[in-house]
Amino acid sequence: MNNYGVINPVAPGQPGNGNAAVSNLTIGLPENIVKTRDLLYRLIISQLFYDGYQQVAVTLSNMVHTDPPCPPSDRLMHVVTLGLESESVSKHRTQNKTERELGPGLDLEFETEMQSQAPEPAQYETVYVTAHKGPCRAGAFSPDGQLCATGSQDASIKILDVDRMLAKSSQENKNQQAQQQAAGVQADQAQHPVIRTLYDHLEEVSCLEFHPKEPILASGSRDLTIKLFDYSKASVKKAFRTMSDASPLTCLNFHPSGDFLVAGTVSPVLRIYDVNTAQCFISAIPSHHHTKPINSVKWSNDGRHLVSASEDGSIKIWDAVSNRCVSTFLQAHDGSDVCSVNFSRNGKYVLSSGKDSLVKLWELSTSRCLIAYTGAGTTGKQMLSAQAIFNYTEDYVMFPDEATTSLCCWDSRNASRKQLLNLGHQGSVRQIVHSPTNAAFLTCSDDMRARYWVKRA
Known part of the structure; x- marks a missing residue:
């Protein structure tokens, strides 16, 4: 479990503290987050090249030190399009068993007035x-x-x-x-x-x-x-x-x-x-x-x-x-x-x-x-x-x-x-x-x- 201080079961008189042994991921970002961030930068730079903003793309590439260089690509546009479609579907997703039996629960984003089936x-x-x-x-x-x-x-x-x-x-x-x-x-x-x-x-x-x-x-x-x-x-x-x-x-x-x-x-x-x-x-x-x-x-x-x-x-x-x-x-x-x-x-x-x-x-x-x-x-x-x-x-x-x-x-x-x-x-x-x-x-x-x-x- 990343960024946890791990101690033995705490005994009376021996309180745990933040100086316990932790993984190397305590300092800086976890490896999976770093990879995701780098991929996102590469997608942005590729999109800038694809849209003709070469100078901006080169400047950003030098700032984030992308290696190897990013070729022009519209992949970011496809990723965003798919994400928006997924968002639209999620708003109308199939209810799970609990929601079918008890109702969807509180969600003020979609419903501020609802006729309750539960007794007061x-x-x-x-x-x-x-x-x-x-x-x-x-x-x-x-x-x-x-x-x-x-x-x-x-x-x-x-x-x-x-x-x-x-x-x-x-x-x-x-x-x-x-x-x-x-x-x-x-x-x-x-x-x-x-x-x-x-x-x-x-x-x-x-x-x-x-x-x-x-x-x-x-x-x-x-x-x-x-x-x-x-x-x-x-x-x-x-x-x-x-x-x-x-x-x-x-x-x-x-x-x-x-x-x-x-x-x-x-x-x-x-x-x-x-x-x-x-x-x-x-x-x-x-x-x-x-x-x-x-x-x-x-x-x-x-x-x-x-x-x-x-x-x-x-x-x-x-x-x-x-x-x-x-x-x-x-x-x-x-x-x-x-x-x-x-x-x-x-x-x-x-x-x-x-x-x-x-x-x-x-x-x-x-x-x-x-x-x-x-x-x-x-x-x-x-x-x-x-x-x-x-x-x-x-x-x-x-x-x-x-x-x-x-x-x-x-x-x-x-x-x-x-x-x-x-x-x-x-x-x-x-x-x-x-x-x-x-x-x-x-x-x-x-x-x-x-x-x-x-x-x-």
């Missing part, structure tokens, strides 16, 4: 509540939306089956349970929604993430470890792999291939772990790093870019191949901590939230804020971090209000406010995550409870 979040209702022995701080959905997980300050992790939660909340099931209790018969434990309870951390579980392809759950903790659990085994309690870090973990996200895991900690240095070897990679360029703890990290769906948010008030876009920061949004929330970042499904936009109680939509191609979703937060300033998320079709933006423990919602395209939803928690909502496939979301709160919300058919 205010129509969702709680169908199941699970409790921990400490504040619930982490939550995640599996890629198929059939499982969800919660993590707590009590160091425990619960994995819940979505179908069982729905079944348990049905009226027919409630009547059956009431009859069993009246007859003195215990309810069938085989249908309990909590299918796994995992105990392997020593301190608070701060982040959870399901593997995109395998039955593996990754967890990060304040005990300086990342643990991988194989939840396909009914008897599993402990992790099959542990990766030690030098700082408490704050956020995790899997690469779409599942081979790499990006992690943020209370240290300002972003880490990328090889899941198979436990090697840790950091950027070899110190000036590219954040200056304060990292609150949120996400990979784009194509795996080419990363986005990170920090307490230093900035959002950084990273090239995932070269591990270079390619764009920084300074003072993204007017100097307030940036609490969360999420890529849109097509990778064109980043949704962010900050402690200024604002939610913003950023366009990557221009590095500018397109939309600010306002009206959340009665005080205008949060004390705790909260996440802004898209619903599963990206038609709505959702954000929990800290003071009222209600859910604020906006139309993602025009920022119009939708109806509030009382989340029913007795403490601040510390994590909110939406199902990737269904009209359902999970809220985790300091009241030691996690609520599963769904819009019934």
